Amino acid sequence: MDAFESVSIAYFGRSVQDKNLEAAGFRLYPRVLRSLQQALQDPQRSKAESTLVTVTLLMAFESVERTTQVSLIAHVHGALRLIEHRGPENHIHGVEHLLYTELRPYWVAAAIVSRTPSALASADWINLPWSANPDRRDILHYLLDLAVEIPALLWQFDDIEATLKSNMYSAHEISMKQASLWSGVADLTNRFRQWKVQWVDNNPDGPPQEVEVSPDDPFPRFHCRDFRTGGIITPPMFVYRDLRLAQTMCLYYSTRLILSSADTRPTDRVGPLEQYSLGCGICRSLEWYIVNAPGNMINRLAFPVRVAWEVFPDGGPERQFMYEVLKLVEKRHALGLWGSNMSEISPRAGPPRSQSPEMATGA
Secondary structure (H helix, E strand, C coil), X not given: CHHHHHHHHHHHHHHCCCHHHHHHHHHHHHHHHHHHHHHHHCCCHHHCHHHHXXXXXXXXXXXXXXXXXXXXXXXXXXXXXXXXXXXXXXXXXXXXHHHHHHCHHHHHHHHHHHCCCCHHHCHHHHHHHHCCCHHHCCHHHHHHHHHCCHHHHHHHHHHHHHHHHHCCCCHHHHHHHHHHHHHHHHHXXXXXXXXXXXXXXXXXXXXXXXXXXXXXXXXXXXXXEECCCCEEECCCEEECCCHHHHHHHHHHHHHHHHHHCCCCCCCCCCCHHHHHHHXXXXXXXXXXXXXXXXXXXXXXXXXXXXXXXXXXXXXXXXHHHHHHHHHHHXXXXXXXXXHCCCHHHCCCCCCCCCCCCCCCCCC
């Protein structure tokens, strides 16, 4: 109960701009963290539903308050380790199932940021949580089934980079490592493309629609480069049939982008033009999602937004648009994560102990 009391008092005090009430909630916070740490170290309490709920609650709180720069990602990584420790058999029913499945994009994103192979990519984790309700596995989760393979490929890429710097391996050993990476990247890239054809392009309701932006639209205007002419254009925005598809497509663009960062194949690699197009896909989706989504769903696009930021050059119109969107969301929804520019959730950051690159503050 301490966690609920601390978070609710601090958040309510912040909402009504009562500094004393907010401070009272924060005074309870260290005790909550100590109690949680003790629970995580206990073999029985660490598998309790209440411990998982507490970790998730604090993760949500940090996305709003951001008590320190590393606090949110530390809670997310802690929650991911806890979920892996509990095992897939404990996420088939009830609250545990909902916390795993509804927040699965965050768990997969945390695994990607860690850049190490994830237990969530195992067959048991892919299938067991759905065994009681297979019909609840939808377009988003079929995408995440693919995305969870990315951390292992990023680890292979980093391993090759370290190998090349060490001068301790033969040319044959290096070529074998590279061949394995290239094969994995090619296979997963093809499966991502097949997923899009099956679930989006050939959907009975049709793919997302392109709609011209109104001159009177108050939302920040996205401008990008037309590489055929060299000019700057305002592309149509994407309009979706529902929020689930919008979130899913933004995750598709972002996971494709992250995978492409490890794509060093000599032929058929995903190059800069396709990467730029994927980044633009996220930006062209932001207005529809942010205008239509309730405040408690905005953070679902935080990771794709950070990934898109890293595609675009500093000083360009693309980053200027994203900077304006970040500030708009921070102001409208009071989400500290967006105001911080989200450098801690960069897929380039590595585990939470690593130093993450700071995001520029604007173009």
